[in-house]
Amino acid sequence: MDRSSCSMDGNRDLYGRGIRLSFYLQWISTLLVTLFKQEEEQLMRVVNLILQLAVSAALLFLTVNNELYAFEAMIAFWLLFGALSSLTGDGFNPLKTLGGLARTMMYAALSGYGLWFWYKGGVDGLKATPCEEFLFYGKATTSNAGFRTFGKVVSILGLVVCGGLMVWTLAMGTRKARRALKERRESGSKSGKAEAPRRRGRPQTEASLLALSVFVIVFSIVSAEDLIRRNHVEDVNDLFDAGQLATVLADIWVSSHLRLFGQVACTHGLIFILKRGYQLMACTGALTH
DSSP, X not given: OOGGGGOEEOOHHHHOHHHHHHHHHHHHHHHHHHHHOGGGXXXXXXXXXXXXXXXXXXXXXXXXXXXXXXXXXXXXXHHHHGGGGGOOTTTTOTTSSXXXXXXXXXXXHHHHXXXXXXXXXXXXXXXXXXXXXXXXXXXXXXXXXXXHHHHHHHHHHHHHHHHHHHHHHHHHHHHHHHHHHHHHHHHHHHHSSOOOOOOOOOOOOOHHHHHHHHHHHHHHHHHHHHHHHHTTEESSOXXXXXXXXXXXXXXXXXXXXXXXXXXXHHHHHHHHHHHTHHHHHHHHHHHHO
């Protein structure tokens, strides 16, 4: 079949080149901050979380309004999956910070979306492409039963892991709180004065976690770009489009002004949602009627 007949326009607001480069820069800068400027690590994770929530909202709006191809949902998945590269050092404790809890809940929701996508016909019910639709490397198309089964298993495991992390962290936190309370009481009864808590240094990032983070970044980038190429997507690679270029320049500027991350991330992340505001209203109307 002629390749020109398989070409289609993609969604620049969801995964245009500027958006993709923005995520790639965020992943790399977060990893560098974790290694060399650890006092900014939590702030960087908040930035990443805001962008992830924005893409998740856009993914939901596009799905509800049936303005999405199945492979585009997979591209959004890779943009969200790549952020796992920031889970180094103390990043495995989902309830240690509010951002960590929000991150865990977001990935649980993404796993829930995956269950709908694979079990409830999302992979078949979304817009049809002109030609065969690829979802992964090799022969992983929408009609590949083996890859569908793999997707179902991954979605179930995602829910189990997120739920297990939250339960485990809650149990460990409760145990530590009880132990700290007991030690404080014993210390008070012996000296009549509670000892000042010792300041503990932040644990260094392990080499194995660093290698895993680099692998996640590279694998996510290659996977997203491969899906765009193999599905013959056009109109998503123009970096000099005003919206795409502004996104990348904003991230470059942010990378050199760490203290201003919060304000810029909020503005940057909300661009996704504001551009799709009409879809939120359509979604609300559909639910109320």
